[in-house]
Amino acid sequence: MPPRRAVTGRSQEPRQRFVEELRLLRAQKGDSLRQLGDVLGWDWSLFGKMEAGQTLGSPEVAQALDQHYGTKDLLLTLWELAAGDPKQFKERYRRYMTLEAEALSLWHFGVSVLPGTLQTDGYAHVVLAASGTKGEELQRQVEARMGRREVLMGDDAPPFRTILSEAVLRTSLEDAEQWRTQLENLAEAAERPNLTLHVLPHGSEPHGLVSTDVMFLRLLDGRTVAYTENAHRGELIEETSSVERLQRAYDAVRDLALSPAESRKFVMRMLEEVPCERST
Known part of the structure; x- marks a missing residue:
């Protein structure tokens, strides 16, 4: 039996899926990054880095975005999956090592x-x-x-x-x-x-x-x-x-x-x- 393909066509890799959802939800809402920052109280550049995959942000940010977009716990769940992925741990640690030096x-x-x-x-x-x-x-x-x-x-x-x-x-x-x-x-x-x-x-x-x-x-x-x-x-x-x-x-x-x-x-x-x- 051939492997089952994802119906949505979206990434099954936790961090990339998190990034995709962030971009899609903001586009559907029609917010700019600056508008998002003004509404939620975080610097708008944080949301830009999250959508670029440079950082996951924090669970508090993911929860605030869920409330803003009305997505219940979708983003928080994706954040938890991405944060717990061993491959992502290695990527974050490599970035930390670069900054430490x-x-x-x-x-x-x-x-x-x-x-x-x-x-x-x-x-x-x-x-x-x-x-x-x-x-x-x-x-x-x-x-x-x-x-x-x-x-x-x-x-x-x-x-x-x-x-x-x-x-x-x-x-x-x-x-x-x-x-x-x-x-x-x-x-x-x-x-x-x-x-x-x-x-x-x-x-x-x-x-x-x-x-x-x-x-x-x-x-x-x-x-x-x-x-x-x-x-x-x-x-x-x-x-x-x-x-x-x-x-x-x-x-x-x-x-x-x-x-x-x-x-x-x-x-x-x-x-x-x-x-x-x-x-x-």
Whole structure:
């Protein structure tokens, strides 16, 4: 039996279908991009980027468009399918990597693992293997992650601020020597003039980033974008109001964290707790 073809003739690929529906609905409504921005309260350029496939926007934007067009949950459902598509995750991550390499400054918050820019090869190998990566692909990803460390090195390296939940530093590697090497690398990095380290201790107040790793990138054009990630997916966020909400949450977390001096001492205490190998 020949494969069944889609009756509508529209794309079955989630992101492309989302883009097609956005264009079709706006054309049917007769709105310009600027009119759409005025009515819904977002910058009109966001809708242009969504229709060009450059960004998915946010679920709030998709929901507002559904209300505007009277399409119930059509666009929100397509947004969820596109955001959860593994191929789209890779595309968003590639775009994020390009922006990271060009960023004027970076701000990070980590819930459970160190940022790739501060990982040793041993740590990266364990983290990537735990996610199911194997064989040659695992080695390629470890090498790529080690290449990211170059972003923070050199005389012209951008300012980098990281806030690490204490859980990051309490989740040690099984190999004590590898874990010692990772903590030593972190302690040395914290001494660089372009890097600021904060530790968010256990017992801190609840905050808006409690389950979200996030990286903010300030770009050459003056914009700030954010990349959020959890165990299942990552999302590049470029819409201004969404980024600003995340920044306010980040500022609140920084207010709860230890100072850079106290944080360096915290890392040194963690180093002292790593068991030394017995000599044979």
